Amino acid sequence: MRKLELRHFRNLGIQELHFPPEGVAVVGDNAQGKTNLLEAIYYLESFRSFRGAGDVELAAFSEDVFHIRGSVDGSEPATVAAGFDRKTRSKKVTVDGNDAVRISAALGRLGAVVFSPSDAGLVSGGPGVRRRFLDIVLSLNRRGYLEALQEYRRTLAQRNAALRAGSGGPVPREWTSPWEDGLVESGARLTHMRGEWVSAWAEHFTRYYETISGGDSATVRYRPNLAPGGPRDGADEPVSAGSALREHFRDRLDECWERDSRVGGTGAGPHRDELLVVVSTGGGALPARAYGSGGQRRTAALALRLTEAATIRQQRGAEPILLVDDAFAELDAGRAGRLARLLAEEGTGQVILTVPREADVRLPGRSLPCWHIRKGVIAA
Numbered sequence: 424m425r426k427l428e429l430r431h432f433r434n435l436g437i438q439e440l441h442f443p444p445e446g447v448a449v450v451g452d453n454a455q456g457k458t459n460l461l462e463a464i465y466y467l468e469s470f471r472s473f474r475g476a477g478d479v480e481l482a483a484f485s486e487d488v489f490h491i492r493g494s495v496d497g498s499e500p501a502t503v504a505a506g507f508d509r510k511t512r513s514k515k516v517t518v519d520g521n522d523a524v525r526i527s528a529a530l531g532r533l534g535a536v537v538f539s540p541s542d543a544g545l546v547s548g549g550p551g552v553r554r555r556f557l558d559i560v561l562s563l564n565r566r567g568y569l570e571a572l573q574e575y576r577r578t579l580a581q582r583n584a585a586l587r588a589g590s591g592g593p594v595p596r597e598w599t600s601p602w603e604d605g606l607v608e609s610g611a612r613l614t615h616m617r618g619e620w621v622s623a624w625a626e627h628f629t630r631y632y633e634t635i636s637g638g639d640s641a642t643v644r645y646r647p648n649l650a651p652g653g654p655r656d657g658a659d660e661p662v663s664a665g666s667a668l669r670e671h672f673r674d675r676l677d678e679c680w681e682r683d684s685r686v687g688g689t690g691a692g693p694h695r696d697e698l699l700v701v702v703s704t705g706g707g708a709l710p711a712r713a714y715g716s717g718g719q720r721r722t723a724a725l726a727l728r729l730t731e732a733a734t735i736r737q738q739r740g741a742e743p744i745l746l747v748d749d750a751f752a753e754l755d756a757g758r759a760g761r762l763a764r765l766l767a768e769e770g771t772g773q774v775i776l777t778v779p780r781e782a783d784v785r786l787p788g789r790s791l792p793c794w795h796i797r798k799g800v801i802a803a
């Protein structure tokens with residue numbers, strides 16, 4: 424991020440910021456706008472709040488419209504802008520001044536990753552949180568994934584609506600079959616691409632985890648609902664692409680038909696996938712969600728984010744922008760030090776770090792200039 428122009432995003436008012444190429448540490452007390460600043464930057468990557476806030480919440484309380492514009496250098500320099508009007512609920516996105524772009528075509532221009540304290544929820548939350556993580560990483564980094572995801576969601580919603588269209592009793596099989604070609608095609612693609620990503624990056628994840636923890640280990644495993652041996656089976660081998668997977672999905676839809684029509688929902692498919700995070704300690708390998716300590720979960724979440732950053736680095740051939748929101752909070756000194764070293768070693772890309780105290784700026788080998796933020800106003 425070279426230049427960022429803000430207008431009425433949250434409490435940030437009207438400001439123009441020029442970021443040093445190596446990045447900056449933004450220091451400020453609680454509730455001054457540190458996370459808001461990172462949220463604004465990442466909005467230009469994903470066109471939504473990384474905190475899960477709705478667009479209506481992002482415009483300053485006293486305003487209806489917010490605008491953000493940012494320029495990145497990187498391998499493909501671009502100026503990305505976004506605006507939202509609370510009254511009309513309309514969102515507009517432009518890339519290099521071109522307003523004809525669809526949002527889906529403008530995604531991922533920055534190549535940024537957010538590290539947030541709430542990431543612990545990536546590991547402690549339900550499977551849906553991790554599917555969302557996979558969906559974001561793959562939508563921003565794999566051609567065709569977002570289209571498959573949109574097609575899958577559309578056909579799944581239509582099949583489910585058809586299942587519920589009967590008046591209490593089971594609906595005729597022909598009511599749902601029109602949606603199943605699209606469902607099977609897009610669902611098989613999602614399964615295949617998720618499996619491919621996990622097998623390509625699982626070792627990196629483990630290496631990041633071990634480096635930060637300095638002791639115990641962890642792995643990620645993909646548990647596709649469409650695993651050949653059934654949904655409870657592990658698929659440690661990547662799931663085959665192509666017709667075998669599609670046929671398997673069709674068979675599962677047939678098998679589940681009675682249940683599906685009874686409950687009015689589709690039981691088989693990648694909307695039931697799990698990305699299992701397993702920590703290994705003395706006692707063996709156990710799911711981090713249920714058995715991990717707070718520190719182990721946070722470490723696993725950091726390792727997932729570092730893996731996301733590595734995906735961007737490989738995919739775009741450029742360093743990702745790291746948006747680090749107080750990431751050292753709650754790590755013990757050893758882990759915090761090793762994480763800082765890892766961030767410094769991994770790449771030399773831009774780091775935009777927020778911390779409550781200047782003493783918390785710990786990036787060995789790197790001295791970031793300090794900015795201060797108070798009531799949303801940023802000053803060098």
Ligand code: ATP
Nearest residue numbers: 433434453454455456457458459480481482483484
């Ligand atoms: P912490 O260190 O506690 O995480 P922070 O500096 O990250 O704090 P932010 O979450 O960035 O704090 O900002 C919170 C502030 O932004 C709050 O004071 C809140 O009232 C204000 N705020 C949030 N949304 C809006 C909005 N739409 N308009 C104006 N102010 C807002």
Ligand code: MG
Nearest residue numbers: 457458459748
């Ligand atoms: Mg914050």
